[in-house]
Amino acid sequence: MWTAEFRSRTARCLCWLALAFLLPGVARAQVDSSHARVELLADVRGVVPGQPFTLGVALALDRGWHTYWQNPGDSGLPVRVAWDLPAGFTAGPIEWPYPQQVSPPPVVTYGYEGMLLLPVVVTPSADLAGPGPLTLRARVSYLVCKDVCLPEQADVALSLPLLALAQPDPAGQRRLAGARARLPRSLPDIVISASAYGEHYYVYWPAAVGRGDVSFFPDHEGQIRHSVPQGRAREGSRWRLSLAAAEPGVDRLSGVLVSAGGWDAAGQVRALRVDAALTPLVAPPPPAPAPVTAPVGMSLLWACAFAVLGGLILNLMPCVFPVLSVKVLSFIQLAHGDPGRVRRHGLAFLAGVMVSFWLLAGLLLVLRAAGGGVGWGFQLQSPGFVAAMALLLTAVGLNLMGVFEVGLGLSRLAGSAPQPAGYPGSFFTGTLAVLVATPCTAPFMGAALGFALARPAWEALTIFTALGLGMALPYLMLAEMPGLLARLPRPGAWMVTLRQALAFPLFATAVWLAWVLGRQTGVDAVGLLLLAALGVGFAAWGLGHVQRGARRWLPGSVVVVGLGLAAVLGFAAAMRPDAMAVAPRSGAGLDWQAWSPEAVERHRAAGERVFVDFTAAWCITCQVNKRVALGTAAVTARFAELGIVPLKADWTRYDPAITQALASFGRSGVPLYVYYDGSAPPRVLPSVLTPGIVLEALGD
Template structure:
């Protein structure tokens, strides 16, 4: 019988790979019988994906299964990878065609099986592109599926086996891991073996392995990674012979003591990350100053509008002003603590996230756009909250107006937190490495700094006396404040367009129009009760249809990434491989780590980084200009930012020479800063490759 009778979406094709979900049930789909599922990936020429330990760069392919009750899927049974050298880097992965099989077990009584799989992979050539696919497959009970038998047999032959009787041991010998393995099969004896540790962050993937045979014992010395982050008690390794498929997997206990993680070897210089402040008090002081300066950022301007309106309504009532200031401060500080706590928790769980991660989500950006649209419509008089909210909620809002002030603080942090990088790049990067309590103290100081001007204005009588008295001017001022809100919506729609393309932006605009229609129909003071019922019966279904139409472009898991723009004459897309290839040629590299939601990034991009003199100087020096776009979540970029000691963007790094660490430029960038950094690189007419790095 056909393997995929009734199957849906078993194939996903991109410009770089063709991925297909395959099944193999040689004795039929039944409990107790062998059943395999596997993702076949056919790569375009010169493109590759990665093994479970990708090496110097990259990310492994991951599976997320949705299975019926009583069905369990095991881990990926990885075939032995290929070494993928790229300049000075060494990665582990697959090119051509590869099948990643998974063993599946069925509980007694299981009938037909509906399988859904979400697979994510990183495919690389000169650039790296995160891709994913949604696969569905129906397996009828009792069906024999053997059309792909040769593929699954070959994949299992390419997977490493654990030789019976094989024993390994290792010890840390300075900057080297000395490994002994005894009991390997006769086919391995005397052969030169490839060494693949299953855990990354231990050894240097690109360093040559000294190896020899001592009788039947394989002996090797493997250099530790200069950026080592792991100290395992037992290291699972795969040993493979390049002339034969498959390999051998051995668990190797490691005798320490390990050197301090991340301690550089004498031959490798650490990155020139600025030192964090010497004390917690100094860190908190810098955070307080950064929070104060945050009020000058354009992304905070709409919140300034709301605060000015709130002060104007309060007039000179000192008690009301003080309560507003304290409530706003509480909302700001609590939001910074919650955001920082979530980031620290996710990082501790292995997630590659950085500061400002919330705006990397199309759904979060869309939600902010809806919130600012509602605020703008309310300020413009399109609707009143009392007409829309249920009576109990409206009464609660009237009796507890301080909750509005606290929520204003929450909203301020949501839109302003990505803007902290220009003032807090080094401090935030350091804070995320501190113990949890100390890190949260730094972020609390950042929140206090941001709220301090309003808190001071609410508590100082002289400021209250300087405020204008309430009057008719407030009605006009309230309407005028709607326009900063709508301007923020324009920015958020543009950000979403950068994340999910024109279709995503159009879907969000449709939702915003429908939201405006609903609020006018249900909350306009000029519409009677009967009119609201009639118009609401039309408006609410319109909103539902708009959300359903827009959802595929807003859902984080399914939203398509915006098309990567074509490389310009000056700037190209960043990848670790592109940096490595340029440095291998002796060519300097300048990287702009940026994001669409980062206002400072966009300002620098249109001023200092677009300056004709800067571009001409870069061309004359043969500098490769690369742009790393962090608008959507990208773990590869996050990892590089962490390596540079940063937690957010903008970051500007000049890699002048491969034997020297990169130079980091100021976040608030001037053309003079870039030109000064490039001045130490000789121009092409002065003699080609870089002779020294800028000091």
């Protein structure tokens, strides 16, 4: 029986075929102004009787246009090649490179953008004789689509001489080798199996391989429903990908399994062949944490644009602004000095931001390659890092208060501007800004980071570079525009007060980090951290006395003792036992329950609506949303009225299930808010909430 989906696809195909055959004049005109340049090439300079060689059908598609794979999905037509070869020649099948999804639901299609090269092995007759050259012809029929779809044809030909000995063509070999690198392969160490239960199929592979997003592309129609998201979940020592069955009676799955990060250690093999018998299951497997709804079709250019915008907005976040205020202070000090020096300080700040983002991106990619599920803000899941950052911000605040000096001579401020820290100080400010930025997932940043961590390394580094440029852009503009600097007030004694006032936001950030540490490891750890902060203050006081010219041994000893106490007590605070095993507290007016994939499925199976808050104690945006939106009386009353079950996925400490669930929604960090309403697809809310946004999402 034909499904509605199949009938729809068939109707579209018949329309395109009618255009191709009933209106040949129009088709020829479209070929003349083609959206693809078609070429025939070979990996040899000539034909040797009986010796196989490879031809390549190349299509260079115009920007924004795409064509289709051997199984185009819900719509489209695959590329077809009709050969006209000399007598005695035989052409093998097209070797198809792995495709990509070129259109999102509800009509999902598979195909190619940019450059496509289809290899075909040709075998000449062993008894070829006579003078050359030999002409090989092909008629290439293809459908190109953008806003509209156009059937096109191209007649291509290639003349090759008849040779006694093989002569490779290096240019053709290089191009065909690039195409063959995209062909699906079989790796002996990776066993792929499949099973079936009810209306679902499941594909399995070892847990040690398959980095980034993994997608299955069926190589022929009638296996799966293309528009249904594919859900990935860990099952013991293997991964499982769930697929929606298209029609009953399928006993094998065949196609291509594509991993964004690659299947081999070098990440070079992106696609594996799948041809596995479907083994019936007697019970359904454990539910996947969430369907894969990563941003489909997001280009690298759009991801970079979102990253730049997210980096700009990061400057306004409460976790970043206290540190960047130090940079603003230094610009005020330099406002009426040498413009070249201002520019160099701006570049040093940019270097600190960029190097930090590159190191952070590199660490994320290394951990991803090692099989770890990590995301944005992962370092704040470490109590040691949280404790170290709290103590560092305490030290920076004491420096701004004038307890000790690092390049800023307050004693020289009487009637003149203080001398700002040198270029290493500007570099350090950029580094520190990045370190404290990770608790904040600015709007527009979540999708870009999720895209980055699912893409190859060079694309991820490009997106992190864009994020760093966006964060540093306001300060670069200030450094490059003397007119703006000239409008700033002249330095004077008033800057002592400003500098000391800027210390208090840093102290507030340190207090917040102490609270995060308490959520992670308990109240005893907070006490130890406060004692460590006292040691930092003790050391800063001694260092200040040394800098003011004290010659006695006492100040130097105070510095050593203070730093020793800070190091020992800070380490002890970070090593306290984990306190995150407790259930989520009821708060913000809602009775939050602990999240798990099983809890989501259990409540949904019972017909209940579910709201999931992916959050963390170190996420400033999460805490603000909880108080200004989720904790309001109107939202709480609406939850009760609709019987919505609130589930909290607390990512304050590392949790692989939460990391996987975030990745399934195309995110690499928190906050993330997901609303499940009956059998409808889950709805993702914005990262920054208001009561109106939440109430609108809940609907009736």
